[in-house]
Amino acid sequence: MNRRHALKFGALASAWSALRKLRKAPNVNTGKQETVLVIGAGAAGLAAARELESQGFDVTVLEARDRIGGRVWTDNSLGHPVDMGAAWLEGTRGNPIVKLAREFEVETTPSNYRSNQAFDTEGQIIDKNAFFQLLLKTDRALEETAALNRKLSANPSADIALAEALTHSAWDADLSEAELRIARWMFAWNVGADAAEDLKDISLRGYWAEGEPEGFDGAYHLFPRGYGQIIEGLAKDTSVRLNTQVQRVELDDHGVRLTADGMELRADRVLVTLPLGVLQGGSVEFVPELPKRKQQAIQNLGMGVANKVVLAFAKPFWPQDIHFLGYASGQEGEFVEWLNVLRYTKAPILSIWSHGDCARKMESQSDAEIVEHVMQVVRKRFGKETPNPIEALVSRWDSDPFAGGSYSSLQVGATHADFDALAAPVGGRLFFAGEATNRQHYATVHGAYLSGVRAAAEIANLAR
Template identity: 45%
Template sequence: MSKTSSVIVVGAGIAGLAAASRLQSFGYSVIVLEGRDRIGGRIHTDRGWGVPVELGATWVHGMDGNPVIDLAQQWDLETVITDYENLWLHDTKGVVLEDDDQVELEEQFWEALDEVEELVEQMDEQNEADISLQTALDIVLSKWELSAQDRRELDYAIASLIEHEYAADSANLSAYYWDEGEEFDGEDCLFPKGYDQLVSTVAEDLDIRLEHSVQTVEYEQTGVRVLCQDATFEADYAIVTVPLGVLQAGSITFSPALPDDKQKAIHRLGMGALNKVVLRFPKVFWEKSAEVIGYIPKKKGEWVEFFNLYHTTGKPILVGFNAGSYARTLEDWTDEKIVAAAMQTLRTIYGAKVPDPTHYAVTRWGADPFAGGAYSFLATHATDEDYDTLAEPVGDRLFFAGEATSRQYAATVHGALLSGWREADRVHKLD
């Protein structure tokens, strides 16, 4: 840099904070604009429970070589490994499945996916168009002799192992590309003292303007201009790190308009829904040693999973998860109706005498104007190349980061973190 170049980073999620921190270390003048009244984006730790409770991102996926773990070790942040095998799975009537039955169900699930993979390979050889993963599963399972309960159990496995992982109905996932991408090896873990520790440490010493919702991003050969409701900022470069859901909603106007291929990629990709209802009780009435409590519902994808926070916090707290279309349906319900639905499931499992919760929280990431959902997925007719297209700069002034710009690690905190560093390095090389 012959002079101190300036950069505006739009969004104070982990991607934006990572980009800003790296650029500042290179000597750039950086301003971060954030529409919320807090930093962290889809990392949101609620500290009003006496213990940290994650309303957004919870886990670090794959600890071996993961940059989030590198930072955690550098800053001496405590982590706790999650054992997903420590699962107490209850059938539709609430009875715990025997271990042998759980093993058999999981084997059936993987067998179904193997047959789906064979089907997709045949389709690919014949140059057939993409279909949804659910359509492929239905083709495969139609040849199996399954009772209604067998199908319910398989639907549970699909919801738990796929739909909750990708924050989308299998009916919306691409059969060709749904599981593209890479993973770090090793266990998953969480931060028992709060994911926000990572956020606040990355954000140290940054100039962050909260409640500055960006409305327009103008860019030309000589620089950028970013317009908020009550303020305008100018700089040499801009890095846009808002979630895919915000780009899909058109909340930010780009002038000139983004290239056609980028706009098409934005709308081909899917923005998933994964919501939580956090319930605190007077006492523990469930299996204290369990990490995950599973339930095989009558209707696919409804209340299939509760995470036991007692295991890591010692407090009587359960977190219910819902994904995809059911998660979005619940967003239109009142908090009270959502809690009642969760309690109906818990009372099916543990009996009518289960006490009411003393405190609760409900998330609605899809309705959040600064998120538009939980994280991205490869929808039917999308490909992983769309992630690359979204990541491409526009000219030499406008750049993009965030988990939905990471072809390798989409839908993860580490994908977002790495994308922020990637774009900071890209600006630095151009400057």
């Protein structure tokens, strides 16, 4: 389709969407238009609002922050878009975000994990051959934990951490201290980063859960102008009230009553897309209290922490064509993965990822302390004369009161059934969406989006 056609088609599409909104969804009891309040303007809440609005519901999204997007946060303060939360479109095959990117005319570009240069604590580049030998060894060590998991699964309540499971074989017997550090970094990069947790907090049972199809196949892509563009596209025709923090959700015979910053709001139904970390923190009161099984799920699931340190330099001093640098730190989760933003945007920026306890601890340090610490590592690798960054950004998702962490994970003791328990509606008026309600695609933007679409269908089915 050429651009002229696309524009024409775009105009037709918005006329059609306006027409659909005129077709009000009647309330089965009163005959009036159904009202729905959605708590949270992240991918899940905005997806649900868009679906419901297109079916004629009267929807208002309540958002505590002064911006939309939640854990999708494209920061433009450096003069270039940088994603401080979600950055990757994880797998292109069947991923609904691909369709949205097309609809909103958002550019994506492949991100190649094989294009990386790893270095050790001495600042030495890890030889490619040694790298692949260790990668094979760590892959085999992980494979061996599957047998242990099968043995344990005879007892449905038995679960141990992946870190403990790895101690059951002698995979590391012939490794030097330096090689061990690299191998541990490989576990952190390949497994820990996905959970935003250390291996001591990742469930063996969850890691090997059989019959649990997870994620989409295909390449990972980045958004050169930021993931936030997808959020903007989703929110386009939606009514969002920013700076509106919900404190209380009460169900009564007539519907739902919400308290937000001293205001009282009423609706027929409410969709909660609060992050798992916020539900765990208990800052929102539910009356009556949530069913026991849902409360149990909230406690069982883990909320991993991943943070980014983004450094903008006057000019690049690192290899410009590679996609990633990797730092085999002696400390699990520390500065694990360095995205070469320059590769995608031409801006001399590195985005450095940490996760797990290390990322949690870092949050108590000042920006200056964190940057100083990264720069010590940078100078080991690139020389003492490497200049300081001209600007830096640091995320703190764990202490963020409206996130309480980065994304959900299967910590020891949790199962996929906990995601379902969190997703279950309560009494036909209270509905739940958000990444932690999606057993197949938790911890992702597409998972959050799909959960919003699912919750919208639940509401629409009840209203019919």
